[in-house]
Amino acid sequence: MTTETGEGADTAEDTEEGVLTVDELAARAGVTVRTVRFYSTKGLLPPPVIGPRRVGRYGRGHLARLALIEELQRQGMTLAAIERYLRQLPPDLSPRDLALQRAVVASWAPDAVETVTREELEPRAGRPLDEAAVERLTAMGLVERDGDGFRVDPGLLRLGAELLDVPLSQESILAARNVLIEHARAAAHELSGLFRDAVAERDPQAVKSLSAHMQPLVVQALLTTFQRSLRDELREWLKEG
Template sequence: MTTDTEEPTLTIDELAARAGVTVRTVRFYGSKGLLPPPEIGPRRVGRYGREHLARLELIEELQRQGMTLAAIERYLRQLPPDLSAHDLAIHRAVVASWAPDAVETVTRPELDRRAGRPLADGDVERLAAMDVVRPADGGAYDVDLGLLRLGVRLLDVPLSQEAILAAREVLVEHSRAAAGELAQLFRGEVSERGARDVKSLSAHMHPLVVQALLTTFQRSLKEELGEWLTGSGTG
């Protein structure tokens, strides 16, 4: 797996597999200017990097939200051209947060395709422990599509399963606490207003709150990790 600073190493077939799309789809997005061109390596083979993968996943997420190709083009044009894979992943997280709960029942081969790579039995067990997939009848799986890509990436994180599950519990606990306090605050603001005002406030505040939470958490985590690395002498 590459980092944001590493040279592009993925062929178009590998990029398509990682993103769970077809090579034809990758070429189509490239022809529309939605994906930057690959770097041309030895033997004139195009190589793609993490930014290409993150941008491709963002495009796919925008499509799942029902955006037209023209709307996606407008959305991407508004983004800074030099966004890193990390920044693109944040954008995708914001977009995905608007999606309704999407659980589908898929076969094992389809699960591999949606994951963007073959999954070993141990991988599926770890995804089940993270509550991303659940065994269903006939050898199929119920899959939370909103969490699948995140869960697959966590398979490569050098943390124990126990640590990942503990981290999930921390995130769920504090997210629910923050949501409860914010909901109470907003209820106080609209307690004497009509139903239309309540719905209007909810519609406006939902994206703003999610964006604020993501941004605030991202900055706080960066500061905490920076202090830890500096204190441990590895920064």
């Protein structure tokens, strides 16, 4: 955990040159400047890069960490619990790693889907979105039009918005999405069968308790296993090249 005066591994310099003022950071994150300063004084945010005229500049790492903090709060965690959670994370997490953490946290909620306006969509995504970007997110299933608004899963939207910068065609991204959905459903089916057999003789309350405790653990295990497996596959691919 860092403080306003400490050295943090997740500063704007590590993610992207400090390009946001505190007002711009707050607007992009959908919070107030007062909230940003409060989190900073609590050590929940690393210090900004001090630029010309002693103006603090923030980067994507700050934006991603703010989104994670807000998600943890939505899950009902106190500031003390959030501080403990953040302290346990590796100090060198990239903005994308923080977005993955947020997606994992959001998955704890039974139903995280929200309906937002067009104006609220950009703060949820953490970046400006033109109509082409909105259409692409809609095609990927990350945004669903609902009358004049949009239905979104905040935990996935910011992570999905990163795909807008990935140098892959939309067809390739959709194909990858289908692969992930297919294998995730297969894993969920096998795991639910395993858990069902383990609590077959127990009362319904025991089943609910098991589900509540196991869901975040299983999601984190799947995420970690996938990250390691993908890294190994990419290493083999690079060796062959």
